[in-house]
Amino acid sequence: MKYALILGASGDIGQACAQSLAASGWSLYCHYHQQAEKVKNLTKVLEKEYPKQDFFSLQFDMRQEELPTLVAPLFQVDAIVFASGGTIYKLLTETSSEEMEQLWQVSLKTPMRLCQQLQPKLAQSKQGRIVFVGSVYGSAGSAMEVVYSTLKGGQEAFAKAYAQEVATLGITVNVVAPGAVNTQMNQEWTREERAELVSDIPLRRLAEPEEIADLVDFLVSEKSAYITGTTIPISGGWKV
Template sequence: MNVSETTPHEPRSVLVTGGNRGIGRAIAEAFLAQGDKVAVTTRSGGAPEGALDVRCDVTDAAAVEAAFAEVEAAHGPVEVLVANAGITADTLVLRMSEEQWSSVIDTNLTGSFRLAKRATKGMLRMRRGRIIFISSVVGLLGSAGQVNYAASKAGLVGMARSLARELGSRSITANVVSPGFVETDMTDVLTDEQRAAIKTQVPLGRYAAPEEVAAAVTWLAGPGGAYVTGAVIPVDGGLGMGH
């Protein structure tokens, strides 16, 4: 069967968490450009034009339930979930508080579990769906001062692969996109010296554009990615090679 990436598809109900800036916004805009019905969750608003702006704190199970109800009422059952919302609380392990650990795990890992669990209800009824977790090169490469963040992002890999096995018979895929250093607000705070040092570690010698991460996500969610599940797709310029 020859599936073309340009094959038009019916607009799908797509949910992107943390879609008001950076990578999440680029992902939401890429789905909008394809003609999909896109909902974006944020904690403070600011979804891209054309997207349904839904307020949601992924650490609150009731808020996740309410967000899905709002999206389903507007766009129908979520067919593509992109779990992107995440936070950092960087510090060396001896200084890391219980709260710094638990807040990052609860947002990045447990929040993604809440989203996937709720999305799966509708996907099982439809007998199709795409779940995509946004991880990080740090999840498998490790990073000093980011024990909590790296653990949360590594956990997404195990979760995706378990979901892939659990849900595959219903034509539901679960995958991970693992960005490296990306030109966003989060990297804008680095000094020129820090940015230069990071680039020396990246074989391609540059940062990614958010749109390059979005392209991997839309491919996984599209016809070309239909037979890909349980995979980790690095978009890191070669930084995490071999992991």
């Protein structure tokens, strides 16, 4: 049986990833920070739908320096999906050092340290998978989200470099780069702002979390064994 760790399973994309991977036969460790009820309800639903698989909920603050709380219970890890994190809509000159540090820890530092500590487990099957849910802003950049864009670009750079280190271990490392997705993170837009954005997208709609999850599901499967160190946009043709 295959086991995947999903960081940020309480978010819309993280939940969609959990549902998609579970349907593909994966047992899951579903991580959350604050939304315990949401993730515990998710694991209960999955347990009923897939009784032959295992589903665990794990609480951990991605901003912490110590990782034993999260790593200790993980007896087998064949894939990691990094779907946690958020953004801060501010000019760089208005962004505090503390805010920068929090984004850095959640988006890049803690994921890199988790890869360090879980590499031996990922290597055991010779089919280990690591997938980051990044953003098109990682390559295009976005005003008012300079730190977020920088760190998403860092995820892409990390995947390129780390993929070369672990290729002989059978571990692949990739980034999924969504454009605009219909999630809670984007509910602050006004109707006019949303309409203007959609008009710039050739497919004339936002992506659904399930569509991002389907690509993640492919990248953790055996079918993606020859794809590594790459970033795959999923943006509806949106050129930001």
